[in-house]
Amino acid sequence: MKADLAANPAWSGAPSQTDEFLLMFLRAEVFSPSAAANRYRKFWKAKITLCGEEKAALPIKFEDARAALESEFVQLVPGTRDIEGRQVVMIVSSNMDKTLERRLRLLSVWYVLLAALEDVETQRRGFCFVGYQKAVKRSQADPTFVKMVMQSLQGALPVRIGSINICYPPTFFRVVWGIINPFLHERVKRRVRVIPGTDAEVLGVLGAIVPPDGLPPPMGPKPKEFSAWLAEQAQKDA
Structure with missing residues (x-):
């Protein structure tokens, strides 16, 4: 998952995440690294839409x-x-x-x-x-x-x-x-x-x-x- 995100990063303003946080996405996608990385990227896009870019990292x-x-x-x-x-x-x-x-x-x-x-x-x-x-x-x-x-x-x-x-x-x-x-x-x-x-x-x-x-x-x-x-x-x- 980390390799996938390194090749195709999520939002540049996203705070660095712990392994525990990334594990939530892996568990949601039954440990498919590519699907988990894609969901993680979509998470930040959706959160920016929801909260605004200035608050999305909070x-x-x-x-x-x-x-x-x-x-x-x-x-x-x-x-x-x-x-x-x-x-x-x-x-x-x-x-x-x-x-x-x-x-x-x-x-x-x-x-x-x-x-x-x-x-x-x-x-x-x-x-x-x-x-x-x-x-x-x-x-x-x-x-x-x-x-x-x-x-x-x-x-x-x-x-x-x-x-x-x-x-x-x-x-x-x-x-x-x-x-x-x-x-x-x-x-x-x-x-x-x-x-x-x-x-x-x-x-x-x-x-x-x-x-x-x-x-x-x-x-x-x-x-x-x-x-x-x-x-x-x-x-x-x-």
């Missing part, structure tokens, strides 16, 4: 994305893993605040995932995404933003996608899916599960992947810990 801080993080549309679920040991992240679409600019919302996604990737086991095993769509309104749908997130997951962030579980898809889901589907890699499409039905039906299917008692409201009974996790992250950033 870590993303809680205060940079505070408003979007506190809306809790993207939530790490501390302590909960799927049956394969993957870190669970919930996407609560009804919490989406479209008055916030897309860049800020995307920054919050990056913040949560990069913080979770500080755990080596999450780097190795990846993520299980659970999308809660039950209370979402058509006015909250934002296919452009979904494409931005998927492009980050597929090609820039050092993330392994174990599964994406879309629960309670709304009636307009087909429209949104039709817009984002062409932008998804085939291997990502194979990891998408759409789970419609009643509470019992959805939790029955999802329960084979994620323990139902390991999910917080609005899906499960686990005490909500994301706010406390955010507070800890903010303190660390300070």
